[in-house]
Amino acid sequence: MQALNLPTRTVSPRGHRSLRERLARQGWIFSAPAFFIIAGITIFPILFSIFMSLNNISLTYSGFKFQWTGMSNYSLVWSNSLFQYALGFTIIYTLITVTVELILGMGVALVLHKLAYGRGFLLAILLLPWALITAISAEMWSFIYNGVYGVLNAVVMGLGLVNHLVIWLGTPVLAIASTMVADIWKTTPFVAIILFAGLQMISSEIFEAASIDGAGAWQTFWRITLPLLKPTLLVALLFRTLQAFGVFDLPFVLTGGGPGHATESLAILSYQVLFEDLSFGPGAAIATSTTLIVMAVAFVFLRVFRVQVGDSESSA
Amino acid sequence: METLNCKGAIELRTRHVMLLASGSLLLTATVSGFSPGGLVRSPAALKKPVTIVWYASPITDTGVRKTMIQAFERAHPKIRVHLNTAPTNTDTMRSTLTTAISGGATSPDIFMGDVIWPAQFGHNDLALPLSKYLPKSFWTRFAPGLVKGASYQGTVYGAPFFMDAGFLYYRKDLLTKAHLPVPKTWPQLVKEAKLLQKRKLVKFGYVWQGADYEGLTCDWMEVMTDAGGSVFNKNYSKVTIDSPQSVRALKFLRSLITSHISPAAETTFEEPQAMNVFDAGNAAFLRNWDYAWSNSNDPKDSKVVGKVGVAPLPTFPGQKRPGYSCIGGWDVYVNPHSKHLAQDLTFIKWITGRQAQTILATKFSEIPTNYAVQKDPAVQKLNPVLKTVHNVRLISRPSGSPVYPAVSQAIYSNLNAALAGTVSPAQALKAAERQIHAAVSKKGL
Incomplete structure (x- = not known):
């Protein structure tokens, strides 16, 4: 990357090209081992799962037996109501959790940024939920939500908000919300820490200049903090969206995808289809579809990202 | 400033694409056939003790497997058994096994597996067809119905290891106090539960398994069969779950919740949650498996030690008594790629034989599958569950279908919604029938 950014060097066009060629060749040689490892552990499985999704697969004594069926697994999957529901659930889940996490995370980051003392301590505490293994925190939440002995019921009943036990995980809407x-x-702290890091990178001179020019706190936030934080914000957004779209462990432990199929995400559905039903073709089609959707979302974000960085550059 | 951010962002971007690629396809990566290598032995090693690998979950007591292995190795010094511990979650265990065996792994040689696996494992060549290797005389040792349950299309794939069934546990002390008999029918259970609740003797009447998982299918099989319903017809050619009998059974289960005989949280109860309520002294009746006897009599976990009785499950009035009990338990299967077939079969013969099955019953109060041991008076007097097991009427889940997991999912997810009141019992059963039909005709996922 850096070597390619040396156009200021005064070499003849010919010499320049040969230097670039040499550097390029060296680059390839140095990166080849890494490339092959990555190819082995990511590209091969990706291609293989795409291949699987295009076949009718039966298990036999001598392993998988493939029978080419083209797109039929995809039409089976996309026309299936369980898949459609899981897709809808995953999208809504992602939209809501990521939005709320970004808003809360931003608030926490701003507070952290303003703090003069105790920041390290607070950061450490903040990291706890994020550092906990999801399966364990999900198990913890299932105790909190327990319909008979749960702490949450004790709290809401103690406050007089309800007068009967609430079955937090028993009905679809409540289970999804829970x-x-x-x-x-669990993930707000993660967003907060990324945004906090972004805030730290903004030069304090800019804020000083703003206050000298008489900008209020609100104005400073919308006109200075937010635009300058946009790249970081989008990194957090991208990270969280990709993670939320692949959500598996939390609903798997907390609700098992239930009640009914209410909290069944795409990842849980593909796990069930692949490993419980052993329908490898349709399962691979779900996995591949999910990947393609996530990639599309990622590319859209990256596009938006670049445009906005350009904007903030020109406006600054 | 911005340029700095911008560069960082570009680096992050490439990294993201890679992360994304590796992360989101992790699931499929596991399918591609990476498998733990098997133990391959040279012919020269045959004279030395042969080691076979047994993949088994900790059952209810982690000591069971080790005790079994020690006794086996004493009886067969030429064979060593290496224990590989499997996860306690049945589905996780199945994923691990299917991934390994479909990839051609020769290890484990033997694995413990759920009684509902034979069709799926037989259909997909994931288990050795044992009846082709063991003589007819071998299979007569098992209690009636068990071999059929371990078969798929006439071939036996698993050797029944220990069995389980649904039982009705009740509070002896409460029934005595209120001068009530042990209920023989569901309406009787409802009446007694209401009475005990009204007299403030107990908080809840009856706890069972109503969560969105396999356990609900078990509880359902019992009540539905009591009402005269079925999931399939005899030869699995027709889905029959959506029937007036089923509607009656499901309405009954839902009414337990609406009339507060069962807690509203019933729809999230698996075995441990129901067990906890009963152990805490908060329920008069409990539907649970064999282990609930020792669990409710363990002073560490239970406040009702010595106050618990066990009986076959009730049924609906006018039906043959007692009610149906769902068959549970575990079989022992052989990996079709195993390199130690002779030793595997020796192990299977031994572990289903008198000595092993007696240890299982006497030391660990599991229900033996060996009929002679099951009938042994010395075993029967050990605990009331072992005594009651003869009197229960068994019903197996519709696991003769190779797509059983999808069938069961269609049952428990729709039923769970009806129990929670989000759909009507009739709607839930219609949806279940539709989904089972789709699964069987390969039109489902």
């Missing part, structure tokens, strides 16, 4: 709350609790 899962989202657990997710937000």
Whole structure:
């Protein structure tokens, strides 16, 4: 990357090209081992799962037996109501949790940024939910939500908000909301820390200049903090979206995808289809579809990202 | 400043694409056939003790497997058994096994597996067809119905290792106090539960398994069969779950919740949650498996030690008594790629034989599959569950279908929604029938 950014060097066009060629060749040689390892552990499985998704697969004594069926697994999957529901659930889950996490995370980051003392301590505490293994925190939340002995019921009943036990994970709407709350609790700190890092990188001179020019806090936030934080914000957004779209462990432990199929994400559905039903073709089609959707989302974000960086550059 | 951010962002971007690629396809990567290598032995090693690998979950007591292995190795000094511990979650265990065996792994040689696996494992060549290797005389040792349950299309794939069934546990002390008999029918259970609740003797009447998981299918099989319903017709050619009998059974289960005989949280109860309520002294009746006897009599976990009785499950009035009990338990299967077939079969013969099955019953109070041991008076007097098991009427889940997991999912997810009240019992059963039909005709996922 850096070597390619040396156009200022005064070499003849010919010499320049040969230097570039040499550097390029060296680059390839140095990166080849890494490339092959990455190819082995990512590209091969990707291609293989795409191949699987295009076949009718049966298990036999001598392993998988493939029978080419083209797109039929995809039409089976996309026309299936369980898949459609899981897709809808995953999209809504991602939209809501990521939005709330970004707003809360931003708030926490701004507070952290303003703090003069105790920042390290707070950061450490903040990291706890994020550092906990999701399966364990999900198990913890299932105790909190427990319909008979759960702490949450004790709290809401103690406050007089309800007068009967609430079955937090027993009905679809409540179960979805409860899962989202657990997710937000766990990942808001992550967003906060990324944004906090972004805030630290903004030069304090800019804020000083703003206050000298008489800008209020609100104005400073919208006109200075937010635009300058945009790249970081989008990194957090991208990270969280990709993670939320692949959500598996939290609903798997907390609700098992239930009640009914209410909290069944795409990842849980593909796990069930692949490993419980052993329908490898359709399962691979779900996995591949999910990957393609995530990639599309990622590319859209990256595009937006670049445009906005350009904007903030020209405006600055 | 911005340029700095911009550069960082570009680096992050490339890294992201890679992360994304590796992360989101992790699931499929596992399918591609990476498998733990098997133990390959040279012919020269045959004279030395042969080691076979047994993949088994900790059952209810982690000591069971080790005790078994020690006794086996004493009886067969030429064979060593290496224990590989499997996860306690049945589905996780199945994923691990299917991934390994479909990839051609020769290890484990033997694995413990759920009683509902034979069709799926037989259909997909994931288990050795044992009846082709063991004589007819071998299979007569098992209690009636068990071999059929371990078969798929006439071939036996698993050797029944220990069995389980649904039982009704009740509070002896409460029934005595209220001068009530042990209920023989569901309406009787409802009446007694209401009475005990009204007299403030107990918080809840009856706890069972109503969560969105396999356990609900078990509880369902019992009540549905009591009502005269079925999931399939006899030869699995027709889905029959959406029937008036089923509607009656499901309405009954839902009414337990609406009339507060069962807690509202019933729809999230698996075995441990129901067990906890009963152990805490908060329920008069409990539907659970064999282990609930020792669990409710363990002073460490239970406040009702010595106050618990066990009986076959009730049924609906006018039906043959007692009610149906769902068959649970575990079989022992052989990996079709195993290199130690002779030793595997020796192990299977031994572990289903008198000595092993007696250890299982006497030391660990598991229900033996060996009929002679099951009938042994010395075993029967050990605990009331072992005594009751003869009187229960068994029903197996519709696991003769190779797509059983999808069938069961269609049952428990729709039923769970009806129990929670989000759909009506009739709607839930219609949806279940539709989904089972789709699964069987390969039109489902």
